[in-house]
Amino acid sequence: MPDVWASVSALDATMQERLADVLETRGADPQQRDMRRAFLAAVEMPAGADVLEVGCGTGVLTRVLAGLPEVDTVVGVDLAESLLDKARALAAGVANVAFEPADARSLPFAGERFDVVVFDSTLSHVPEPERALAEAFRVLRPGGRLAAFDGDYATATVALDEHDPLQTCIDAMMAKSVTDRRVMRRLPALLRDCGFEVSLARSHGFVETGDGGYMLTVVDRGADMLRAAAKIGDELAAALKAEARRRVAAGGFFGHIAYASIVARRPAA
Numbered sequence: 547m548p549d550v551w552a553s554v555s556a557l558d559a560t561m562q563e564r565l566a567d568v569l570e571t572r573g574a575d576p577q578q579r580d581m582r583r584a585f586l587a588a589v590e591m592p593a594g595a596d597v598l599e600v601g602c603g604t605g606v607l608t609r610v611l612a613g614l615p616e617v618d619t620v621v622g623v624d625l626a627e628s629l630l631d632k633a634r635a636l637a638a639g640v641a642n643v644a645f646e647p648a649d650a651r652s653l654p655f656a657g658e659r660f661d662v663v664v665f666d667s668t669l670s671h672v673p674e675p676e677r678a679l680a681e682a683f684r685v686l687r688p689g690g691r692l693a694a695f696d697g698d699y700a701t702a703t704v705a706l707d708e709h710d711p712l713q714t715c716i717d718a719m720m721a722k723s724v725t726d727r728r729v730m731r732r733l734p735a736l737l738r739d740c741g742f743e744v745s746l747a748r749s750h751g752f753v754e755t756g757d758g759g760y761m762l763t764v765v766d767r768g769a770d771m772l773r774a775a776a777k778i779g780d781e782l783a784a785a786l787k788a789e790a791r792r793r794v795a796a797g798g799f800f801g802h803i804a805y806a807s808i809v810a811r812r813p814a815a
Contacts, residue, residue, distance in 0.1 A: 554629060606666075670727065686812045703802055
């Protein structure tokens with residue numbers, strides 16, 4: 547199944563709005579915010595930095611970047627005009643932010659334009675990610691930093707045992723929502739092949755028990771995808787969603803995704 551995030555503009559308006567809401571829901575989650583704060587804290591930014599965020603979506607991280615004291619300007623680019631419209635609305639009044647449509651593999655900027663290029667949950671959705679990395683290298687100034695944060699989505703789970711039916715929802719959602727579930731495992735080698743020097747690689751864990759907030763949306767989307775593909779019927783889709791909520795009510799819900807971040811540098815000479 548194709549990655550839905552790679553073709554957002556081809557979806558109907560209702561689905562595009564739902565995906566925009568997913569990005570903002572994830573961005574509001576305290577654990578997700580903490581992981582990204584730790585990720586950004588490891589990125590050395592010069593004073594007055596010009597920053598590019600590739601695959602900015604609704605601008606969750608773009609708005610954070612704009613508020614960093616070292617940052618002068620931030621440009622967020624994305625293929626989906628509907629997400630960019632949402633990003634512009636949410637960043638209204640933020641003077642140092644701009645949003646433009648662009649493909650990560652063919653950026654509309656001159657060479658050596660930016661001090662920092664950021665990929666947040668983007669590379670896992672890009673076919674031929676090495677092309678996006680080569681473009682990042684091109685638009686970075688010598689000595690500039692590339693910073694990537696993404697899920698190691700092969701680890702995504704809500705399973706409580708070996709044959710947990712809810713895991714089918716997670717697997718279905720990942721199959722249609724991620725192009726490469728393991729791209730972060732290959733990223734250091736891809737970066738070096740593009741000429742970068744890798745300076746830092748870290749792991750970040752996301753775990754939900756309690757109300758299951760974000761992972762419940764993953765279960766729901768997976769059940770809907772299975773139903774839309776005629777793999778299951780309406781009754782089973784509803785039953786899977788109900789089982790996830792039963793676990794929440796009983797205090798037995800568990801969801802986990804491992805994330806990773808990598809910082810690299812374009813050599814100064």
